[in-house]
Amino acid sequence: MAVPSPAYEEQLKAYEGRAATVAGVGKDPVNEPMIRHWCEAMGDTNPAYSGPDAMAPPTMLQVWTMGGLSGHTGRSEAYDELFALLDGAGYTSVVATDCEQEYLRPLRPGDEITFDALIESVSGRKTTKLGTGYFVTTRMDLRAGGELAGTHRFRILKYAPAQRKRAEQSSPKDRRTEQPSPKDRTNPKSRRPRPVINRDNAGFWEGVARHQLLIQRCAGCRVLRFPWLPGCNACGCLEWDTVEASGDGTVYSYVVMHHPPFPAFDPPYAVGLVELSEGVRMVSNVVGVPYDKVRIGMPVRLEFQRYDEELELPVFRPGGTGEGGGG
Template identity: 95%
Template sequence: MVVPSPTYEEQLKAYEGRAATVAGVGKDPVNEPMIRHWCEAMGDTNPAYAGPDAMAPPTMLQVWTMGGLSGHTGRSEAYDELFALLDGAGYTSVVATDCEQEYLRPLRPGDEITFDALIESVSGRKTTKLGTGYFVTTRMDVRAGGELAGTHRFRILKYAPAQRNQRKRTEQPSPKDSSNPKSRRPRPVINRDNAGFWEGVARHQLLIQRCGGCGALRFPWLPGCNACGCLEWDTVEASGDGTVYSYVVMHHPSFPAFDPPYAVGLVELSEGVRMVSNVVGVPYDKVRIGMPVRLEFQRYDEELELPVFRPGGTGEGGGG
């Protein structure tokens, strides 16, 4: 009897449950400098993350397992073999899609980190806007002093890029042609946590949340305060003045609704919070950190109006 060779997807499924890393060891113990850098980057001022009894922010779980440029010992060949199998079939592109974390105990400075990782699942073939491919989920169990501290699941898509119409730029619809749905700016995702912000935009107001417990201002909108945890809040209207805290110039990819290159700024408002928006009214290569900017509302089509920033000095009042 001739035994048929396994199908391609059966070969992929055979990697489920195989180890990706065995007995990995964190490059550094949990330490205060890395916690401080993380909190500064995130703008997180929670007092639980500072002082002699500090704990690490739970979302830093993966940080303590990163191998840096030199990598880790204990990495198995299974992950590389799986990637080679996918690459060989033309699924050569990769994009991270999401992660899930579960926290079982706090991590504190001095904790020595060890971890094991396995290939938890390989999906069937999926077709996405990016292309056709397979979702690969890796589960990592993170331990401190031998005790399970948390679990991190990381999911990627290995895919073959979809064939796109490579028309010349001159043949593409104008970004300002709002009659063509494909040339319209993406619609914002509005939910119960941020609906009030978009209602303010419709009234030409830039609203910032203010915690009902500690009074801290926060942006973007969140269901609760990341400083004290209070769920009560109200809003204050931004004056509209700010400065460019940081920025990037977008060259690629090119979408019909955008006309690269263009500047995307991280603007620090005079109230102290920061928001991401376009910097308009100035060439992209003239945007500078520290540049004073002023809020305005720019209409892109009959349905969409967005807060943007234009170079300018201090003015009076909020967005009118």
Template identity: 95%
Template sequence: MRSQAYEERLKAYEEQLKAYEGRAATVAGVGKDPVNEPMIRHWREAMGDTNPEYAGPDAMAPPTMLQVWTMGGLSGHTGRSEAYDELFALLDGAGYTSVVATDCEQEYLRPLRPGDEITFDALIESVSGRKTTKLGTGYFVTTRMDVRAGGELAGTHRFRILKYAPAQRKQRQRTEQPSPKDRSNPKSRRPRPVINRDNAGFWEGVARHQLLIQRCSGCGALRFPWLPGCNACGCLEWDTVEASGDGTVYSYVVMHHPPFPAFDPPYAVGLVELSEGVRMVSNVVGVPYDKVRIGMPVRLEFQRYDEELELPVFRPGGTGEGGGG
């Protein structure tokens, strides 16, 4: 049971935190570059967005790039106030030394186009009361940024983080293979995929040992992962084609950390280009993690992890028609 003195100290501390609400985090910030076509092109290639409205010197920038034009890079921005650093120092000093981004919200008021000069102001919009999460106990801090183009408000970006003290966890002894008891323990099972009305057909195919790719009924473009509409022509009608199962490792990473109980790092996660031309992320199995290579031909198989979960993975082999680099 917490003492009255403790409660009074906590109240006084949280009043200190609340005093930062409404204070400026950045004043009269200036985007390091105007909105520009090369950056838009890089974004479109990274996101696989082929919408023609975002192509060419007269096109608009994808709205979700709003924050991109305000980023300060490694050298930061001028105009940053001391309030944000003071707030972080106050949280760090009380033991809330870890940080994780939790969510963001964006509101778009006008399109941004190549040549627009970006300015912005940011303020500390809110500091929550103390919250206890699975990560640990801490405080949510929300920053609001107003983004302007040529002095006109173009959009608002809210960014929320959690500053927390990590929860104490018992160290789990690692073994080469989990015991049957571990396999039945929900904490040691792989996370369940999020299934919704937009991707349910994909998972139904997996249950039948089919890897299904969406095909637009309007332009015939194939797409993966599944989306409610075509990002090439906007058509909402589609059917599916079954992948042959052949592919090539287009890129990959080796996961070492964090050591989730359901995984056994290090292991390879590949970006596999299927022979149909689309790419998907999956595990590369049947080969040591340090032997996976870009350009390696792979073949689809379905691997069962527990009584409820079966996933598409890739094993070296197959014809491997695809890209690389």
């Protein structure tokens, strides 16, 4: 793709500061049913989100502004014009990259939400692994009863997809024969990505190194939680200890990955949401069975699989009575 002219980029920059939505009104006031559905979906049992003095989870901030299929009144044409300008230059693909939220006051059932949104910034031309394009950031200011309650920034990348290498454009059958062998995967360039280890989850990975699957247990309410968190999402207690999982579980749900080949992976393969016998759930690979034979309800058993000299991960293999059942 040709490098855009300075005049084109000036056109894009001219959209910075233009309104995307003016005097938008939330279609529903903050309400208990939506809070309950959110908490059930997230598995969040914090008592602050229920009862007569309930507040909405802060991360629901954008929920109260969603327009649904019919959209919102007050929407300006600036956003559509900017997209048309990018589409016309070949930047036709879009991917959400990140969002930032700032919470200024809690939202409670009955609060009426109003909001304004503007195009805060359009980056210069950037080259990424997905392709070349522009990052567009939209800022939304939310108010409850006329008082600023929070700010939501949402960033997307509008881009022209990168040209795939010739080998990646071959047929799926051909690509499968080009997958590296297990021996080849010891090459650093084809190793699996390393897990992100920080002070909140270091204990979990120390357990994995000892072939132990450790689950956090709140020292206050004794509720088990997974993945690891710095504090209890049920009672807020910051103290905790651990229990070792027995290793027994069942497939609660699963997906089959068919994404384009990546040196460290060999699609298609199954990724399961496994419910452990202790009651918590974790995401991991289901191995030792064809991907199209994985079933919801299938009993599985923990094992630790080594991928290279530095990386060993907990995975699950079918096992126990009823293996292969479910539907």
